Amino acid sequence: MTTEQIAAPINAWAVAQQQFDRAADKLDLDPGLRRVLRQPRRELTVHFPVKMDDGSVQVFTGYRVQHNLGRGPAKGGIRYHQDVTLDEVKALAMWMTWKCAVVGIPYGGGKGGVVVDPKKLSRKELEGLTRRYATEISILIGPERDIPAPDVNTNAQTMAWIMDTYSMHVGYTVPAIVTGKPIALGGSQGRNEATARGAVYCIEEAAPHLGLDLAKATVVVQGYGNAGSIAARLMAEVGSKIIAVSDSTGGIVDPNGLDPLKVLAWKQEHGTVQGYPGARDITNVELLETPCDILIPAALENQITARNAGRIEARIVAEAANGPTTPEADAELYRRGVFVIPDILCNAGGVTVSYFEWVQDLNRDFWNEAVVNAKLREIMVKAFRDTLATSLREEVDMRLAAYMLAVERVASATSTRGLYP
Numbered sequence: 215m216t217t218e219q220i221a222a223p224i225n226a227w228a229v230a231q232q233q234f235d236r237a238a239d240k241l242d243l244d245p246g247l248r249r250v251l252r253q254p255r256r257e258l259t260v261h262f263p264v265k266m267d268d269g270s271v272q273v274f275t276g277y278r279v280q281h282n283l284g285r286g287p288a289k290g291g292i293r294y295h296q297d298v299t300l301d302e303v304k305a306l307a308m309w310m311t312w313k314c315a316v317v318g319i320p321y322g323g324g325k326g327g328v329v330v331d332p333k334k335l336s337r338k339e340l341e342g343l344t345r346r347y348a349t350e351i352s353i354l355i356g357p358e359r360d361i362p363a364p365d366v367n368t369n370a371q372t373m374a375w376i377m378d379t380y381s382m383h384v385g386y387t388v389p390a391i392v393t394g395k396p397i398a399l400g401g402s403q404g405r406n407e408a409t410a411r412g413a414v415y416c417i418e419e420a421a422p423h424l425g426l427d428l429a430k431a432t433v434v435v436q437g438y439g440n441a442g443s444i445a446a447r448l449m450a451e452v453g454s455k456i457i458a459v460s461d462s463t464g465g466i467v468d469p470n471g472l473d474p475l476k477v478l479a480w481k482q483e484h485g486t487v488q489g490y491p492g493a494r495d496i497t498n499v500e501l502l503e504t505p506c507d508i509l510i511p512a513a514l515e516n517q518i519t520a521r522n523a524g525r526i527e528a529r530i531v532a533e534a535a536n537g538p539t540t541p542e543a544d545a546e547l548y549r550r551g552v553f554v555i556p557d558i559l560c561n562a563g564g565v566t567v568s569y570f571e572w573v574q575d576l577n578r579d580f581w582n583e584a585v586v587n588a589k590l591r592e593i594m595v596k597a598f599r600d601t602l603a604t605s606l607r608e609e610v611d612m613r614l615a616a617y618m619l620a621v622e623r624v625a626s627a628t629s630t631r632g633l634y635p
Contacts, residue, residue, distance in 0.1 A: 224516040224540055226305035232541050234308065237617035240610070247625050254304050256280040260350035264343045267336050274330055274343060278351040280360060281307035281323040284628040287358055288324030289314060289565060291365025291394075292347075292372070298327035302515075306365075309536055310565070312620035313558040317597045319569045322624075324360050326351065332367045344372055348379040355380065357390035357576070363568050364394040366514070370406075374399055390575035393568035402571035404586035405564075410444035410512075411587065412563015413534045415594040416555045417508060418452070420530055423602065424553055426507060429453035434506040434528070436460050436498065437513030438477070438487055441534045441561065445510050446474035458496070458504045459487055462513070465501035466493035502526060511538035518543045526552060533557035539613075548611040556613035558620060559601055566593050 231252060238248050258278045263271050277300050280288040290310040303325045311323030328347055332340055354360050364373055373392040377399060380391045389400030397403065404411070421428050431454040435446045438461040446456045456474055458467040463486040466472070472493060481487045488495045502509070502522060509528035511517050515537030518526060523543035531547065532555045533539065539547070539554065547554055567590055574580050581589075605615035 224519065225301055226515050226537055227301035227308075229516075229537060229540055230305035230308045233613065233617060234312075234621065236541075236614055237621045240608070240614065240618055241622055241625070243621070243625060244629070247629055250628060251282065251621065251624060254279050254281045254307055255283060256354065257300065257304065258351060258354055259300065260347070262346045262350050264339065264346055266339055274328055274347070276326065276328040276347045276350065277303045278326040278354050278360070279303045279307040279324060280354065281325075282311045282624055282628065283322040284624055284631060285315060285322055286320035287322065287356075288354075288360035289321035289363070289568065290324035290326065291363045292326035292328070292368050292376075293366035294328050294330050294332040294368055294372075295366050296329060296331040298329045303327045305515075306536055309558055311624055312617060313562045313565055314569075315620035315623040316558050316601065316616050317562045317566055317593050318623075319566060319593075321361075321565070321569065324362075325365075326362055327365075340372075341375055344375040345379045348376040349383070352380060352383055355391065357388055357572075361390065361568075361572055362392050363565070370394055370396045370401060373401075390572050393571040395571070400571070400575045400580075402567055402574055402586060403581065403583035404590070405567045405571055406440065407444050407448075408567035408586075408590060409441045409534060409561050409564035410448055412566060412590060412594045413441070413445055413510065413532050413555075413560045414448045414452070415563070415591050416560050416598050417449070417530060417532050419595060419598040419602075420532075420553060420555055424529060426529060431455070431507040432457045432505075433508045433510065434458040434501060434504050435510045435512055436465070436501055436517060436538075437511065437535060438481055439512070441564075442510065442512030443474060443478045443481075445512060445532075445534055446472075446477070449508070449510075450474050454508065457506060458501050460496075460498050460501045460513075461487050464488045465496045465498055466490045467496050467501070467504060468493040508532060511535050513538070516540055518547070520546065523547055524550070526550075528552060530555065533560045536561065544611065544613055554612055555598075556601075556616045559597055559612070559616045562597065563590055563594060566590055 306325035314321040395401035505527040512534035520542035523546035
């Protein structure tokens with residue numbers, strides 16, 4: 215058996231704490247404050263029954279974690295995945311805290327998850343699971359307390375069910391309880407594209423810094439869901455050539471370039487990007503190591519590790535996914551001069567437009583897509599430039615720079631508020 219086969223699975227929570235520790239060390243953070251920020255504030259585990267279509271009752275496990283509420287209510291998505299663990303949800307909640315702080319929006323970090331493979335459930339079963347899970351976590355969530363959003367395997371319909379469930383409990387309609395809703399229920403224009411658009415705004419800022427012409431750049435995208443497919447389309451619109459993409463089943467490569475919209479149509483028809491006419495099928499491992507100018511990991515965490523970081527041949531790694539790069543891989547990429555736009559900055563467009571949606575719902579005042587995109591660009595560009603300035607001034611990689619900015623802001627809010635009672 216090879217070392218690769220027996221390598222222990224990477225714990226996302228250990229990674230998140232390690233990343234925080236680096237920033238805390240660099241900032242010389244007060245030990246007491248460090249202990250507070252190193253742990254989540256609340257962790258809720260729920261076990262709830264769902265009646266299945268065949269009349270049987272299944273019990274599912276779900277989580278909701280609030281990491282820090284110093285700068286505002288908790289904010290974070292809900293994922294449905296068979297491999298969800300409490301440690302993963304804790305890590306994602308912590309990352310949300312830093313993500314909101316690095317772009318300067320007044321939220322703390324939260325996250326939720328249910329251990330389920332939603333592809334094995336009917337629509338009726340999925341609705342029953344969602345409504346019961348929302349009921350179980352209703353002791354934590356609220357428009358001024360904790361605002362969920364879509365994440366892996368959840369979408370606008372999932373949010374509509376949660377909004378309706380919560381509204382039924384309180385007796386009136388509460389659009390601001392979730393973000394990422396359908397437009398008809400108070401969703402925001404531009405929300406669907408926000409994560410990818412924010413990542414592309416960051417890439418557009420990074421390119422001139424590195425002397426890279428995006429009109430001549432080659433792009434590889436791992437993950438062809440919402441963020442990945444839209445990022446591919448937006449990069450193609452600025453003139454870049456998409457040479458390889460993948461989904462959970464595997465990838466495809468074509469050095470002459472892929473049409474992102476045609477690949478998406480193929481995936482929707484066949485359930486996979488593989489087999490796309492004119493392209494060669496490759497594995498996800500091969501995809502990550504495909505030589506390119508810009509690599510966009512838009513799948514799950516822990517994709518770039520100590521095992522493959524030395525073989526990543528990209529000038530920019532733009533993290534549209536959460537936690538795709540481990541700390542060991544970070545160090546190797548930095549040593550080799552690969553410019554990483556860290557997740558807490560790169561994919562913060564999603565939570566930024568979620569914030570816009572929440573503000574619009576609270577004010578009953580809705581903006582057009584041009585206004586949303588202009589406000590998003592302004593926030594993302596400022597956050598990128600602040601992070602780059604910190605990186606250059608402190609002579610650290612972009613992730614540590616983003617963490618230093620974020621941790622300092624959260625620490626300042628937490629210490630200024632003081633300890634209760």
